[in-house]
Amino acid sequence: MKRIGSAWIPLMLLLGACVPAATPTPERIVETRVVEKPVEKTVEVTKVIPTLTVIGPWAGAEMDQFVPVLKAAKQKLGLQIRYRIYRAEDLAKVLPPQFEAKQAPGDVIFMWEWWIRENKDHAVDLTDLWQKEAGAFVLQPTPVDGRIYAVPYVLWVKPGFWYKKSFFQKHNLQPPTTWEEFLALLDKIAAIPGIKKPIITGDGVGWPVGDIAEHFLIAFGGPALQQDLIAGKVKFTDPKIRAIFAERLVPLLGKYFSDPVEWTQAIDLWWNEEYGLFFMGNWLTGMVKDPNDLGVFPLPGTRGVVGGTDWAFIPKYSEHVEAAKQLIAFMISKEGMVLRAQQGGKLASRKDVSPEVYPPADRALAEALAKVEQPTVPDLDDAVGGKWQSLFWDQMKLLWVRPQMLDNVLRRLDAEFPAR
């Protein structure tokens, strides 16, 4: 018995020694190349391929559009890359304790620019990387003490009301060019049998409702008004703001807009022609069955639309800072940007990307935006942030179902607006 036992021990040790060699850890994949030299000598060269973790907010169709970029980077740069989904709202809660512990959940993270600036002590300086590309971009990051910690990626915009071209053709409808035409269009859609309401209102935690309100503010108050609201220079109870709500938006609410409906569900209901129009960002092009059937128009006379980008940064605590820099450099290069633009759902933030690279729906949008005076007005609630952001969404949801509470809503928005 003892002899059997003593025979097992070396066997187990031998097996134990073999296992790690046969099973690389998921974190570090080891590539082994056997190089034969002219002399009869064999040398083993071991190259460690870093596995980068990229954290972004895109899920579902949006993630599918982003993954090809990572695949191309993987091939070109010889990196292992995995993608994890975290919304900026969640990252804002997850990252601070991680940073305190000198840890980072990812090597390249997409986040709000203001947040990265505020947490610059935990971010890698990307000034050198950015300076090589800066001239090609439509958006510029805000430097902190002359240094850049976040770089812009692709553009999203909230351009206006989307419609199905086939639906408009079937019912002989035209995109409006004046406010009166817009109202007439809503009446025409309302009269179509089977239509529940002319416009379906998307909902989530409230941001789609807030987006519509912002579009009205910019359309009738101009991009500068939105900037003034963000800066706290204008109050919501200001007669100018109240008039936009009271005269333009509120009269449409019960009559033409639906109650807020979960926005992903709203896409299906709208696509099934239970509603005629849908206000959403340009990521919608990747979420419908036939993007070629999509058309979009802003409120007539609009001089700006809300637009922005997702900002990439590298936490100081990444184990692969150089590899992460290579990845960001690839993503914001013309090659990387073209590749992302080809997938649809986002627009390139580089000036040297031709509209021809986009799928038809995105191409039409890019061309339409070229005519808009200010295509990247900052998002009001994103820019103000904090508790006020969710208050704004919540109050807009309330306004949608209780338009008579307009004055209460505006007063509440003023009362809770953060002190500047």
Next chain:
Amino acid sequence: MRGGRIRRWMRRWGAFLAFTGPALLLIAGLIIRPAVETIALSFTDKRGAFVGLRNFAEVLSDPETFNLTGFPPGPPPWGSLVHNAVWILLHLPLTVGLGLLLAVLLERARGATLIQSIIFLGMVTPMIVGGVIVRFLFDENAGILPALMRAIGLTALGRSWTAYPETALLALILGSVWLWTGFSMILYSARLSTIPRDYYEAAAVDGAGPLQQFWYITLPSLRPVTTVIVAMTILWELKIFDLVYTATLGGPGGATMVLALQMYLYAFQALAFPQAAAVATLLTLLTLIVGLWFVRTMRSAE
């Protein structure tokens, strides 16, 4: 002499400390210390200076916490404190009553285990998922309840319940009843199965009918388990968070705001940690009252 005393002391307390020490240390480090720090934080400002009850006054004077201007007949928002109270007033009798009714009805029914398992599914559903389900359950387009209301001619209730201040809180409470009833039902079922059959047989011999048997045998036997259910349900109602967070985020217009969500928003959106600590302290006090009542009732029952 002294050695003997030490040995006696060790015999008496050594084993006690060895068994309870690790648990006490963990409780002290992970529960008591953070709780004490939270309470201390609620009496300070952002810079750590003592401010007395200012944070409590600020929180309690916030209309988000207490706002009776529109209290019935007006619709919510009535403030998180009132919403939690409404939650207890409606949710507690509904879950306890329904749980008891289901347990009694299913006691000897064929296929009872299967039905109980289905009802209990609500308890094993993560509340985050529960919140999403509740949102869809009461949705105008996808929800079964608005569809049912329209079918019976109550068109005013055939819309999205969670979108309107009048119905949002009720929708969440009813959703929570669906998720939580399995808990009381299972506890009642377990207790019912342990009541000796002899009691009922003796009562039947004495001429007692089913109602009298239920009133004089079943109900008194269920008293201890009812105390557990009531205490656990009130605690659930006080700390309700995830369901509200995913279904409405406290809206529309604060109509479904509850204390735990308010605490979260203070802490992680407004970054107002002293105010968040004040709400947490209020919540702790309220749960402490329930806890003390529970312990006293259980002791007197023993």
